Amino acid sequence: MLQRISRTLTPIVRHKPRAHTLLSYSQTAEQNVTKQLTALAELTDLINKTPSTNAKHELLAKYPSCADILKRIYAPHTRFWISSRAIVQYEEKAEEIDCQFKSLDDLLDNLSSRQLTGNNALAAACAFLKSYCQSSELREIFFKVIDRNMRMGVSLQTLNRVFPNASPDFRVALAMPFKGDPSSVVSKGEPWYASRKLDGVRCLATATRMTLSDPWVVDCRSRTGRPFMTLQKVQSALKDALRNYNGPNIVFDGEICVYEESEHLETFVSALKQIKTLDKQMDKPVYQIFDVIPIDSFNNAYDQTIFSKRLEQLQKIVQAADQNVIRAVPQTLLVNNEDLINMEKTAVDNGWEGIMLRKDTVYEGKRSRNLLKLKQYEDSEYEVKGIETGDMRMPDTGMVEKVMTSVIIQHKGNNVGVGSGFSNQQRRRYAQDPSLIIGKEICVQYFQESESEKSNGKSLRFPSVKAVYEQGRREE
Secondary structure, eight states, rough: HHHHHHHHHHOOTTTTOOOOOOOOOHHHHHHHHHHHHHHHHHHHHHHHHOHHHHHHHHHTOOOOHHHHHHHHHHOOTTSSSSHHHHHHHHTOOOOOOOOOOOOOOOOOHHHHHHHSOHHHHHHHHHHHHHHHHHHHHHHHHHHHHHHHHHOOOHHHHHHHHHTOOSSOOOOOEEEEEOOOHHHHHHHHSSEHHHHHHHHSSSEEEEEESSSTTSOOEEEOOOSSSOBSOHHHHHHHHHHTTTTTSSOEEEEEEEEOOOOOOOOOOOHHHHHHHHHHTSSOOOOEEEEEEEEEHHHHHHHEEESSSSHHHHHHHHHHHTSSSSSSTEEEEOOEEOOSSHHHHHHHHHHHEEEEETTEEEESSEESSSEEEEEEEEEEEEEEEEEEEEEEEEEEOOTTTTTTTEEEEEEEEEEEEEEEOOOOOOOHHHHHHHHHHGGGTOOOOEEEEEEEEEEOSSSSSSEEESOEEEEEETOOOOOO
């Protein structure tokens, strides 16, 4: 490519200065992509020849341009949803189209967020190959990227140590559990905001576009970076809400909630079940948003804009949204201790899970004392150690059946029985096949810790099962 460009330069005339040739945008993009893929190929080759861990670290540090791509590849929840084999098969019959992507990052973002799927994804990959991967070496490294199979003998932990500031590194704001009298916090004269603690699934929605004329691309993920594939209604509603927004790329932070008919409380179990169903979009998701952060600030885990100003921006965006799908979580400014007392009373009267307190200060992508959670009920995750069975008259049939009556967990070394919160179907299934729950994690909600009546240790007061993680731990 460079040789072809050099032949188009104006010949040098001795008595005149050399003329400068400006590369077109497409030429510059091709050089940038080729340079990045070439660097990846070189790094992969060198790493594979290096057995020493320290030497591998030194080599990685010499290739900072590869950091973002490598972190994408090694992130455990990232998927590109196509394979090199599928690309090769499609390439044989694909019609020639222009490549719409000017960087490898853009292509991977559109694949992982499923903005491109099926034949559209394969066609885009083929066009990218034709535009940027002329040599067999570049084709090979591109296929390794798509397959997320670099065979370099490194891990995401290694990459995070060598490139601590490279993106994507999912760091989110986390609340500190607060025990004691919250008035001691609010009464210090610093502004705090209070809101209802939702019982949904945590969701970070990034909204990005290359230029002001481009459409918004919305990607929804869990707090650990796992992509959610069932939130097309949320993505569409956010795109509509952003039609008049001309600011920088942003990240919305909130929870996906499901509300049962005639109820005003979220149902966590329903939200968790629906959001993880891979072959079906959520029917009635409600994205309750409590914060918005510029994407650059989110990647740096810090934004100097105070919460009240971020809240103003969020409310401006959300007012144009479909309120059946997108809502801003109502926030109450606490002027004095009486405001907090009234908020706590409202929480108890309405059966809220608790209250969130946010200090009117900067954004921090970590667990912070500027974000506190006050819960009427506590909940924790436990491994099921065993079950108890017995005869029980089942409400749905009126018949006495042998079912699981409770599970046994360990709290601070003491066995605790948890019998409430299970459905009729669960009681039957676990009695018939205890392996479905023994050894699995469950979320137990309880009023408070108590003294055990059977031993000198601790127990739980009013424990109730909130969720059973037969397929793995919840995504908050």
